[in-house]
Amino acid sequence: MVRDNTTLGAFREQDRFVINTGRSPTISPISHKRRRTGMTQAIERPGADAPVVNKPKPSKRPWPVEFATSAVGMKWIMALSGLALIGFVLAHAFGNLKVYFGAEDFDHYAESLRTLLYPIVPKTWVLWGMRIGLIVAFGAHIGSAIALTRINQKARPVRYQSPRNYIAANFASRSMRWTGIIVALFVLFHLADLTWGFANPDFVRGDAYANLVASFDRLPVAIFYMLANIALGIHLFHGTWSMFQSMGINSPRYNSARRWIAGLVAAAITVVNVSFPLAVTFGVVG
Amino acid sequence: MSKVLELTLEVWRQDGPGTKGAFETYTVEIPDDASFLEMLDKVNENLFQAGQEPITFDHDCREGICGSCGVMIDGQAHGPQKGTATCQLHMRQFSDGQTIRVEPWRAAGFPIIKDLMVNRAAFDRIVESGGYITVTTGAAPDANEIPVPKDAADSAMDAAACIGCGACVAACPNSAANLFTAAKMQHLNQLPQGQAERWRRSESMVETMEEFFGSCTNHGECQEACPKEITIDFIAMMNRDYLRSKLVNRRRLGERKIG
Numbered sequence: 001m002v003r004d005n006t007t008l009g010a011f012r013e014q015d016r017f018v019i020n021t022g023r024s025p026t027i028s029p030i031s032h033k034r035r036r037t038g039m040t041q042a043i044e045r046p047g048a049d050a051p052v053v054n055k056p057k058p059s060k061r062p063w064p065v066e067f068a069t070s071a072v073g074m075k076w077i078m079a080l081s082g083l084a085l086i087g088f089v090l091a092h093a094f095g096n097l098k099v100y101f102g103a104e105d106f107d108h109y110a111e112s113l114r115t116l117l118y119p120i121v122p123k124t125w126v127l128w129g130m131r132i133g134l135i136v137a138f139g140a141h142i143g144s145a146i147a148l149t150r151i152n153q154k155a156r157p158v159r160y161q162s163p164r165n166y167i168a169a170n171f172a173s174r175s176m177r178w179t180g181i182i183v184a185l186f187v188l189f190h191l192a193d194l195t196w197g198f199a200n201p202d203f204v205r206g207d208a209y210a211n212l213v214a215s216f217d218r219l220p221v222a223i224f225y226m227l228a229n230i231a232l233g234i235h236l237f238h239g240t241w242s243m244f245q246s247m248g249i250n251s252p253r254y255n256s257a258r259r260w261i262a263g264l265v266a267a268a269i270t271v272v273n274v275s276f277p278l279a280v281t282f283g284v285v286g
Numbered sequence: 287m288s289k290v291l292e293l294t295l296e297v298w299r300q301d302g303p304g305t306k307g308a309f310e311t312y313t314v315e316i317p318d319d320a321s322f323l324e325m326l327d328k329v330n331e332n333l334f335q336a337g338q339e340p341i342t343f344d345h346d347c348r349e350g351i352c353g354s355c356g357v358m359i360d361g362q363a364h365g366p367q368k369g370t371a372t373c374q375l376h377m378r379q380f381s382d383g384q385t386i387r388v389e390p391w392r393a394a395g396f397p398i399i400k401d402l403m404v405n406r407a408a409f410d411r412i413v414e415s416g417g418y419i420t421v422t423t424g425a426a427p428d429a430n431e432i433p434v435p436k437d438a439a440d441s442a443m444d445a446a447a448c449i450g451c452g453a454c455v456a457a458c459p460n461s462a463a464n465l466f467t468a469a470k471m472q473h474l475n476q477l478p479q480g481q482a483e484r485w486r487r488s489e490s491m492v493e494t495m496e497e498f499f500g501s502c503t504n505h506g507e508c509q510e511a512c513p514k515e516i517t518i519d520f521i522a523m524m525n526r527d528y529l530r531s532k533l534v535n536r537r538r539l540g541e542r543k544i545g
Contacts, residue, residue, distance in 0.1 A: 048407035053394040053498045063532050071462075071501035072492050072528045148501045155394050155461035155500030161298065161309065162387040165361035168506035169459060176503065242504040248526025250519050 053154065071151055074144040079246035081141040082239050086265060088134055089232070093272040099285055103209035110208035138187075145180060172238035179235035186228035193221070216280035225277045233270030240265045288317040291377055294385040295329060297341055303397050303405075309387070318378040322365060323348060323355060325377055326388075342401040348373040350513060353449030356456065357402045358389040363453035363511035371451060371513040391452050393461035395498035408498035409450050409466060415494035416487035417470040419479055432478050445473035447514040457511030460500035465508040467495040468520035475527055485534050488527035 057069065067073040098109040116126035166174070189199060193215050197203030202214035216222045240262035244250065249258075279285040292315050300307030314332065316325045323345050330340035346354035355372040359365035365375040380386060388402065396404040434442075446469070454465035471491050474480030480487070502521060509518045 048405055048410070050407040050411045050498060051395060051397045051405065053408075054496065056497060057493075066493075067529070067532045070493060070528070071496050072464075072525055073532075075501065075525065076529055148503075151496075152460035152462075152500040152503075155498075156392055157394055158392055160358065160361065160389060160392055162296070162358070162389050163361050164459075165366075166459075166505075166507060167362070167510040173503065173505045174459070238504070245502075245504045245518065245522045246525055248522045248524075248529075250522035255519070 054151070071148060074148055075246040077140050077144045079243040081137040082243050084133065084137040085141060086236065086240060089269055090265070093269055096276065097272065099209065099212065099276060106209045107207070111206070142184065145177070149177065170238070172234045176235060176238055179231040182228055182231040183235055186224070189224070212276070213280055213286045216277045217286070219281070222277035222281050226274045229270055229273040232273070233266040236269060237262050237266035288319040289382070291316055291318050291380060291382045293380065296385065296387045297402070298389045299341070299401055300398055302400055307398070316377050318376070320377050321348065321373055322359070322375040322377065323373050342403045344403050345373060350374040351449060353451040356391060356451040356453055358391065358456060360387055363457040364513055368510065369513060369515045371449070374513070391456035393455050393499065395461065395463065396452060396455060404452070406450070406452050409452065409463070411498070412463065412467055412491055412494050413470055416483070416491040417474070419474060419483060421479070434477060438476050442473045442476040445469040445476070445516060445520050448516055449514060451513060453511040453513060454508035455499060457507040458500065459505055459507065460503055462502045463495050463499035464502040464521045464524065465512065465516060465518060467491050468524035469516050471527070472520040472523050475523070484527065485531040485536060485539070488524065489531040492524065492528045
């Protein structure tokens, strides 16, 4: 590559045209990374410097690590773990509808969860498999959310000094972090209340129906339960739609259905789950 | 006949990168058939005459195709009119006596150079990392030599309409550049000519983007702000292509029918 210094004037050392050998140390860290990931870049021209925002990632990492530490990759993890959690929440809500069939049916359903696929699989193995899966999904979902939030906060260190006028962003999409935190705290209480039992003075292990009634007979618990499930519904309304986008499920043939599916999932979960404390409070169940 | 509007402007003034800025208040009388940039020109003329420093802002073609201009107007990128850049926004969108707040794009990837002008070199870095096809350029090929389905051609053209103004980043609550990157990637990925380098392009453009910008949370603000009305459908396509770029066996790509 020949360059005529006399016509182009003086230039700095780092402005040199560089043949892509991958070993020139004269380029800033950003362009170094650029050469590694970029397509064939024979020549780099001098130009305005882009700011350094995120530290260049170390080179030569295994591809799953590259994927899982990229923001788009983390959105995939959010979407896939979110899908698993939506599946769980739907199944959980549907199963709990048995409470309307009475104590015997509900307790039998609760007990049957311990013997799923028995005798093919030893007792409680499937239950524990699902529990481990849920813990992994929760961990991946929350971990990615925290990492992405950090990236996003770093991406706009100075906020707009005048009020923003949002057009498309809705309450659900703007409040994902808060509804997520509410749901996470609720899940912890929910486990303490109805699985481990230490948050429920009348807890008797294995007595699912009585535990549920005893829990919701406390009005603050019933109210917290309803509020948390409304937060969950709001979270799922944006989360379900967002999942389709993050996973690239997008086609003019069904794009209009995605909002409807998100609305249906959110409404179904909220209505079914809110009905339980209401049923206990008003004596339908108990 | 045009009406003359009397407006109060609160414009962000900042001497340079890293210095502290503040809103300054100006008043201007402007006919309502002037464009927003002509209105800023008028303010600058008044400032000149008063011996003060004019407001620095980016502009070039003033017909919405170059992507140079762009400011936040009352909290909206390119102002209240949909599908136009700042230069195509006319003062008839505002009413007499209104106060308008004008602010530069704000993102770590777009540092302020001065007043309303920001450095968008990060966009160049993203395009350099894969926003092209590597072919020998010679005489133009015959038309219709490579068949392209109509839907694909239309969609690629929609993506290629991106002028790189940065409104998507500015409008995004997370300062994400996913719409820009997706448009620059998908207008090639959707065409037969872009297939040979599709997976390398998808991988390197996403990873270069993430050196500078935030992540997408699917609010959809970017497509509302985009002067070319590029849809977030392209972001979904990019997300899928990024995953596939990690999974495909590139040694076998030649086996695929391209086009």
